[in-house]
Amino acid sequence: MCSVYVSADPIQYEARTRSLRIHNVLTTIRLENLFWDVLAEIAGREGKTTNQMITTLHEELTALREENGNFTSFLRVCCLRYLSQPGREFAVSERPALMPTVLPAAPSLLRH
Numbered sequence: 001m002c003s004v005y006v007s008a009d010p011i012q013y014e015a016r017t018r019s020l021r022i023h024n025v026l027t028t029i030r031l032e033n034l035f036w037d038v039l040a041e042i043a044g045r046e047g048k049t050t051n052q053m054i055t056t057l058h059e060e061l062t063a064l065r066e067e068n069g070n071f072t073s074f075l076r077v078c079c080l081r082y083l084s085q086p087g088r089e090f091a092v093s094e095r096p097a098l099m100p101t102v103l104p105a106a107p108s109l110l111r112h
Contacts, residue, residue, distance in 0.1 A: 010103050012037075020051045029054070029072055038079040 012034040014017070019028050031039075036050070043053035057078060057092055 007043050020054060022055050026039060029075070030076060031072060035076055039075065042082050044077070 005014045013032050015030050015032050016036060016037070017028050017030040018027060018110070039053060043050045046053060046056075048056065054075065058068070058071065059073070061071075061074060
């Protein structure tokens with residue numbers, strides 16, 4: 001079982017910093033590449049760019065709570081919640097870059 005996790009492509013857990021504007025304020029967010037991939041998938045399903053999706057999440061979180069806390073951690077939790085949605089199936093044709101490490105393990109993990 002551990003081989004499923006330790007065989008992950010190192011590129012997936014390499015962190016990358018991206019700059020974006022939220023309400024005309026330039027900010028940077030540092031996430032592992034796999035999280036950037038999941039955010040891109042979420043954004044695509046919503047018909048938005050990744051930056052637009054992150055801005056929307058920030059706006060909705062701010063409207064719900066005055067204090068955002070650690071927004072980067074919030075984005076990671078959003079990705080994990082998205083991946084664990086009941087009935088969500090991984091489309092191999094949609095995310096071929098995730099296929100070798102995430103797709104085989106995720107369905108069995110999500111059912112527990």
